[in-house]
Amino acid sequence: MTRNVQYSNQVDATLNTIIGGGNYHSVVALVDENTRRHVLPRLGSLANAAIIEIPAGDVNKTLDTLSHVWQELESCGATRRSLLVNLGGGVVTDLGGMAAAAFKRGMHFVNVPTTLLAAVDASVGGKTGVNFMGLKNEIGVFAMPDAVIVSTTFFDTLPQQELKSGFAEVLKHAILCSRDEFQQLLHIDLSHIEKDQLLERLQASVKIKEDIVAQDPTEQGIRKALNLGHTVGHALESWAMENDKSVPHGYAVAWGLVAEVVLSHMKLGFPSGDLYSLAHFVRENYGAPAITCDHYDRLIDLMRHDKKSLDGEINCTLLKQCGSFTIDNSIDAESMKSALDILRDLMGV
């Protein structure tokens, strides 16, 4: 668990303090073309840093890119007492963390996540990695950054779609653990974010994830709760990909959250008021999935083949109410079809 997570919208000052206090041999910034253009110029603390740029996008999260970063670290004379500042979304923080962890058997690094999703992901757990043979994060190590600076400062550089996509995970954390937190999130206007307000919510969200991960670091039990919304969400995402209508991961998760809360209402009596509040927020911010009842069989087939599924059953986390969940619920196909019907109704399809 990373202990040194700093929540601050004074990113440049915070980074400056870290660099000043670390007695590092040199400082290197890892960026992609987006953060080089939009974020780097806002950080005077990196004015003298060597810059390594990698191409943006998950498709570039590869061993080849990793090898390129190592070559550049050699070229700029980095030592194990140098600091690598990973400035970007999940590709930069995951790949940069791996690069730092294995360069000369470990140099210092700091993560400055610039997307909402990376901020939630990069803050907890010390996971690094790259994709390999079509498998996500297949090659990687656990390595702790010297610090993670969580901020909302750079979210104005993100497309709305990227911000909303990350927000679905924040929403999920709240539903799992705190009705109060859930209610607060529903008041956030994602098209006009208040940076400091969002930072508070982000901090609360990371805290929830930390608590769950700390109770079950190796995902034997309750950590599976973090899969809420993802059984239906992954199926919607895969279906969209099969049909050349790719949707952002977080959009699919948002719809999946609604469907699985519908199931929670059907099976465990989740309060309808909170269900409607969630559905309203999701419809307003994420629109509706492009499915009809003709697609249900394929969607259910995809759910049965999810890696969380055991023996071809559909496996979901469900809730009695916000903050009270049960993992490993087996869902029959008819119930799932009803939930998808209701999801479409709620989304106004």
Added chain:
Amino acid sequence: MTRNVQYSNQVDATLNTIIGGGNYHSVVALVDENTRRHVLPRLGSLANAAIIEIPAGDVNKTLDTLSHVWQELESCGATRRSLLVNLGGGVVTDLGGMAAAAFKRGMHFVNVPTTLLAAVDASVGGKTGVNFMGLKNEIGVFAMPDAVIVSTTFFDTLPQQELKSGFAEVLKHAILCSRDEFQQLLHIDLSHIEKDQLLERLQASVKIKEDIVAQDPTEQGIRKALNLGHTVGHALESWAMENDKSVPHGYAVAWGLVAEVVLSHMKLGFPSGDLYSLAHFVRENYGAPAITCDHYDRLIDLMRHDKKSLDGEINCTLLKQCGSFTIDNSIDAESMKSALDILRDLMGV
């Protein structure tokens, strides 16, 4: 520090117990063409293991080979609950350790070093890695194997030269820390090794290294003592390479040990009796380096550019007697030339 080092010449039985007790999903053996032919058939405990072969030799200790091992691990369906058994010299244990450490963010591994040098190296410290851009072990991580089985069982599969090369490091440990141990080593006949006798000495040697490393894990101070013999040794090795007369690393270290003990005698009064015993043993087992006094200037130049050197001085560890060393001695060129003269005399050149 690896706690689970097992000293045993019953390697198959020991490995069988480890495999039986580990509840592993599957077992995979990493070998090179030599250990596949000469060692693997002697280990019934690996009869059902999947086999991954890499080409022997330091030149193959690369990212490409590492990537090949990861591909093969995928192909044979290894999981993070599988066990990788690294069966070979330093290339196999270093590269295999790195492969295991980063596969799915860490699978289990056991090192079975089959060379004397790998046994001394692989037993302590959890270092893994591959070469990169001409730099040794430039990319790697610290990762602890489930166990290391140190044995002398397979040394009969090694060329004499390989065995002698590794023995120079064993000799070095003894000189640094224990006159008793040093005396015992001088009675070992490297052309007719008694496996169990050598295993005892190997255990003592690893213990010495462990003690030094534990006192100074990051090589700020006394761990530098482990460089004894290497200032002159590396220069002899580099000089030989420049002149197409490449010598095994351990041979150069053995000659370097004599030269630096000569310096210790000159500067700190190291007892001449022990110096002559060492010189005799080295001459008998390693012969003499092919240098003349015409090569001294180039050798000294190489020593000044050693990475241990600060500001172009020649830096050596010296001894008052066996077991009493001082690090960071600066040696002037004239003294070094005298030491090289005496080295050549003692080696019978």
